[in-house]
Amino acid sequence: MVLEAAAELDNEPTGSGSAEHAHTAAWIATVLRGRIAAGELTPGSKLSEQSLSTALGVSRNTLREAFSTLAGESIVTRIPNRGVFVASPGAEEVREIYRVRRMIEPAAALWGEVTPEVLENMGAIVRRAQAARDAGSVPDMADANQALHSAVVGLTGSESLRTLMDRVLAEMRLVFYAMASAPDFHSHYVDRNVQLVERLRAGQRDEAAAGLRAYLDSAEAELLGHLADEASQDVTSQGTR
Amino acid sequence: MVLEAAAELDNEPTGSGSAEHAHTAAWIATVLRGRIAAGELTPGSKLSEQSLSTALGVSRNTLREAFSTLAGESIVTRIPNRGVFVASPGAEEVREIYRVRRMIEPAAALWGEVTPEVLENMGAIVRRAQAARDAGSVPDMADANQALHSAVVGLTGSESLRTLMDRVLAEMRLVFYAMASAPDFHSHYVDRNVQLVERLRAGQRDEAAAGLRAYLDSAEAELLGHLADEASQDVTSQGTR
DNA sequence: GTTTAACGGATTGTTCAACAATTATTCATC
């Protein structure tokens, strides 16, 4: 049965010119990154070197190299002599996430370069979010929300900050995956995002930044509250399996 | 003839167990990081897998794993089928560095948590910088300067932001190493740093942030100007060794 | 019956040797 999975996971959309696996390790890293982001590999689950190497059709050494880069992105946690696990962020990680966001996002709103194209893009995103809310699609709402905040950081024009933000948003996704009951977390924030874009469009930078900080504060509080609820509700909180 | 960057380093790792080999790859990564930071491995120099693995007493595979993490920190650049090289940042990288700093540092000054201990620490740092300036020690001045700005980011309380800033400062060091003639870059900024700390102490957050942005603007301009000078002076830009 | 000790299996950490693929270098040829 294991071998079955091996052949099965021979992914790679071969359609258009497959990106030469120039550097297989990097390729494997992106594959795993995608799989974690897609929720196929849930937080806390162990990534066995043997299983994965055969499943992906690469050697253990190459896989380990990929693990090194993923660990550097803190997408994955490495416990010496125990193995690597999909990161499963808790309350402390959530606080750290918002510490970062509370600095970068308002800074971008205050000092970033707001161009008409970016505003147009943001407008499209908030419309998408509104449509998703009307349709009741939580995942689409979450996507749009993350896209908007990623775009906000994009105002900085900095690749590094964008990368950091994307990492942080990926971690957020893990937080949601790790929650048993997904609350309707995003719907109340759609309007705030609309307001944010309006302020940016109107050139009200200070108000935009202040609003962002307030938004981030309440979002963090809500998330932490939910996490605390779940922790108290589920006593034996050790691993889904 | 090839005067490869042959690191003559007798490494006796198995001696009296220094640091736990808990993960040799990580250990090797820190060793290389330190050596690059110390200027022993200069920007652009090639890190041969064979030479380094024997010099450090580890296998090529383990070394490669270390390379992966260093590449993730962009301390090192990997060119497929060519090898890994110590990063040698140019003008574009400098612009990116300041893009990041211009967001993070003022944000930290504006919204970070300024405690008496941190202020005390910053005070000590600026005094160190002043002493270094009086003594005419450029390296000490550079160290103090970087320490101060690292401390500023420390105001955010965020580990991720601190890490990002440290990475950025490490890249700055590489920029300096890559410059043939090291200009007296830091001395004019000592007083600005004094002023910054004073403003933070006085609770003048807005002024501190604005001053920081102005400082970063002029520092970037000066650095870029110097880089341009050197580039026009030295036609053969490629070829450190 | 509970705690402790020992054993065995499984997995990670690391090395080594090998080979394909690519790049760099040498050398003969025009």
Place this chain on the structure above:
DNA sequence: GATGAATAATTGTTGAACAATCCGTTAAAC
């Protein structure tokens, strides 16, 4: 002096091997 083929050197990747460590189970001791 350029051109291009032959050759050497390096990287990319694999597979097997072994030590070290952890985990669960069994055996022993109190």
